[in-house]
Amino acid sequence: MASVDPEALSPTPVGLAPSSSPGTSSTNLAHPQSTAPAIRSGSSVAPIACLACRSKHLKCDGANPCARCAAHKLECSFVRSRRGYKGPRRVKAASGAPDSPDQTGRRSPPQASPYRPSSHLSPADTPGISIAGSSVDIDTLLSFSMAPMSNTGLILPWETSQGSVANVKERCLEAFFYYAHPAHPFLLPRAYLLDLFKTRPLPHLEAAMRYLGSFYVPSAPRSLLAEEALHLLSASSCPRDGFAVQANMLVAIGLDGNAERKRALAFLTQAGDIALEIGMHRREFPSLNGQGLPVREESWRRTWWELFVLDGMFAGVHQQSPFRLNEVGSTVLLPCEERDYAGGCIPAPRSLEEFDDGDFSEDIVFSSFAYRVAAIRNLGRVLKLQPVVFPDDPVVANTDAYLINWTLHLPPTKTLGIEDGQVDEMLFQAHMITNASTILLHRQHSQLDTAVARNVTSCAPHRPVAGGQTYNVHTAKIIQAAENISRLVTLPVALVKHTHLFTCVIALSSVVHLSRWAGLMTFSEDETLKQLIRLNTGALKTISGVWPSAQKVLPQLKDVARNIFSSQKSAAEKGFWDTFADDEMRNLVEDENISGFQLT
Template identity: 45%
Template sequence: MPPRHQIVQVFKTRPMEHLQMAMCYVGSRYVPGSSTAAYGLEIESYLSGTKPTPKDASTVQAMLLFALGLDGNNERTKAIEVLIKAQNMAIELGMNQREYAMANGQGSPSCEESLRRTWWELYIVSVMVAGFHGSGTFHQRDTLSNVPLPCEERDFASGFIPQLNTIEQFDDECFDRDDIAFSSYAHRIAAIRNLDKVLQSKEILFSDDPALYRLEAHLTNWHLHLPDSKRDLFDQFGTFDEMLFQAHMIANVSTMLLYRNFSPLDTLAVRTITTCTGDPGASARGTSDTTHTRRTIQAASKISKLVTLPGPLVKHTHFFICALGLSSITHLSRWATLPTMTPDQDLRQQIRMNAGALKALAPFWPSAETGFRQVTNAAQKIYANRKDTVGAAFWRDFMDDDFMGGMIEGMVSIES
């Protein structure tokens, strides 16, 4: 959406009830006592054609917002249906072309930037839904687009949009002498493109497949070529950078999804965690690899570390709930397979932190409430199993001890 002050002015001159209703639908999640369901029914009446709705970018934006709300409400199938409709309308309107924003931005740099962002956000959300939920790709990969990359958030808010850059310039950055400072949003797009590549890797069956090495190169290069200014999630003015937060979140989820299929981290104890995660119990492909297991664990830990950043968790995208669910599956799988007497305090703290974050988000998003319940139940089962195993191991060692064994035999002899 355009910056708040600008969208308020737009609504005064051109009321768009369908878009306002979509904003209220999502916003009601953060207002105690609001009727989210009522807003949902209202926005559906617009999008279903019951009420007149213009065939323009504002309807695409309304559908995108509605899909986000549906996704956080555990209505994934419906969210995908709305996203597909939004994709089709956006392509039909020509939003995937550079000229669309210039022709429909009403001479406002901020409105033009908003239209470019709408196209990119539609792509990003579609890939996140497919990747984080394991629902399979449904966005149109073959659609050609030359829409320039979005600028920094502060530039968007100010209305002073700098020179536009392209995805081709981003890809050729290390080979070009031009020193371009790409936005956090651009790095987020690069991260989601890598996730998209991972989702296309279903045909990789073995850990020595050359296709896996190519994907590894993409994921590694994202981290290696990240500018120093983008490694800290706070900008030069000390403001938290949500776009960069999401970029790191997406990059680490991509790593987990790529490597977990070649890792033995698979246990029945976590197959009940289905919120946001698709099929967490998929069996490992080919031969399991210690390096891949380590990378999966490392990525899961990095997602847990995002919880520790200062600031309220509710300010983050609701897709962080899905990232926490995937991270928890890795932590819990590892915990369930740890040798009985291995120290597990650090791992248990990461699991508790993930669960705590889900609990904090539960009042706002039903998907977080479901995730918290499922992660907690799985953790309790694993804890109980480990406790029983530790007890059995203790008594087995106790009985095997020569001295104690002799004492027990002596006691038996006396009693007889």
């Protein structure tokens, strides 16, 4: 096999025809159905084999359709190959081989190490993604698009039962728009973004999109796509602009979902550094960089606020980083509704001041994204307080009032329900964040002993809480919030379409359920807690078909649940015989008393 060089992984902008290879025309590669690839004179092997023949490692005659596909009635398609036809040749080892010029005479750029952001977190500190020294044939990568889907049940809606022959990178882009973009909607809407790529290629952004989309395509070579994105973001030629902020955010989301928390935080920190450097937190940034197009201005507003939300969520669910953007005085206006953004009909944006004063002025219904921003601001208030020593400290009650008021003052049109068969993802995340904030605020003062869940550390370090004889108001609040999170699982929407951060919120809820189950004095609530825990673990089982972070936390929760179940079962059996013995002794005593009374 030939080793991968970075030029082979450089993306072809969506909407643009790829450059031609020797022996073929660009027309043939962009539209392979129009003309068959030319066969070199005196050779029975085509310089480019169709995907069907290539996946089976069979010779192809290069006709369109080729003889083999025609005989077996298969779909015959051709994709770009770097190699062309050069006859037999020796393949140099990946290590020590000098860079070779490509068709244009340029030399391939050297393999760059992943970018090291200002947080000083080295990629070497975490499980890295690297193909250095490996030997992978690019045709093998392309043939992965013909591989059968895995048994995760995740099949993209545009694929047939026979599988797609589309280029694997294009499939990852499609998966990004279908699954990932609605959960983190800050890039331009699909049509506008593809139109932008036609006039302004952004290879680092495309590579980041493909990497995030690859989680939803079981046959995609995720590590190779990750390496491509990291290589492009680490290149010295990568501009420090708003698109770099977006690309770093997408990579951070993917790495965090891949259970690489330290590396994900490094790229999120890098996104924040660039955003502050270019003034993205200022009100005028969207208009100065939107080229007079309202939809582009809205995208820049969304990029800042999405970065703000991610920074808060990382700080809240992982509890290993500060919510530093919460200290930045942002003046960016708030995003609009998702349907307006998707349609390119952008209304006049509202400000944070209008939102904060909304309960004391005219009745204004803000966008779901705006209520999500308000929820993450409340999380910031909670994170500022920790740790508070005294449970009756007024600052705890004041912060709790923000969380309660967020719920009480939601407009009737913003109740979490189904509209046109869809769940409002921004409102879903806002409720998710608010309930998680409630648990984080009250758990340290609750009387729910968390020792039983001390090994559940995949999302965040264990926080010990001492138990008590009775449940105080703080305990009641975290129990209610944990149940609310479990109810979010029941909404009729594919769980894999939610943000991957829902994984850690489910884990937070599960720790409450498990701690409560372990401390039960009676068995009246036993079945209810069992069902809540089953609901959470079932959701994580589904999500784990896409996100490795769910694969890590699920067995930890299951182990705790099994231990509690065994302990409860043993206690129930022992309690039955102890009670039986007590009853028998009582009866014997009563019989003796009665007999004695009669004898006297």
